[in-house]
Amino acid sequence: MAFAVMILTDAAANRVKAIVDNAGGDAKGIRVGIKKGGCAGMEYSVDLVTEPNAKDDLIELNGARVWVAPEAVLYLLGTQMDFEVTTLRSGFTFHNPNQTSACGCGESVELKPADLAALAAAGQPTVRA
Numbered sequence: 001m002a003f004a005v006m007i008l009t010d011a012a013a014n015r016v017k018a019i020v021d022n023a024g025g026d027a028k029g030i031r032v033g034i035k036k037g038g039c040a041g042m043e044y045s046v047d048l049v050t051e052p053n054a055k056d057d058l059i060e061l062n063g064a065r066v067w068v069a070p071e072a073v074l075y076l077l078g079t080q081m082d083f084e085v086t087t088l089r090s091g092f093t094f095h096n097p098n099q100t101s102a103c104g105c106g107e108s109v110e111l112k113p114a115d116l117a118a119l120a121a122a123g124q125p126t127v128r129a
Contacts, residue, residue, distance in 0.1 A: 029065030038108020
């Protein structure tokens with residue numbers, strides 16, 4: 001058995017499907033990754049996918065497809081991806097157990113690689129390898 005890289009909420013899946021529907025053309029889903037940047041050191045990246053990368057992990061929920069970049073997997077294990085709409089903003093949110101801190105503006109985070117033993121002990125959802 002292998003760990004599920006990320007879990008999508010229904011709200012996130014619905015937003016992914018809306019993005020793909022509005023993009024039209026060859027859009028197939030989105031790709032989530034991690035990049036260096038911001039005052040805390042790392043940022044989540046979300047990009048439209050027209051050609052999936054065979055090395056990416058695929059997460060599907062209710063017809064929504066989210067690919068996870070291979071270099072981001074260890075930082076995203078155990079993460080729940082959600083979509084929130086508030087008075088001041090709307091966007092994807094990541095509830096990530098590997099996050100050690102965030103900047104004051106909330107745009108960047110500090111992440112550590114996942115502790116696989118801790119995830120297993122916590123009963124993290126798994127998928128068949």
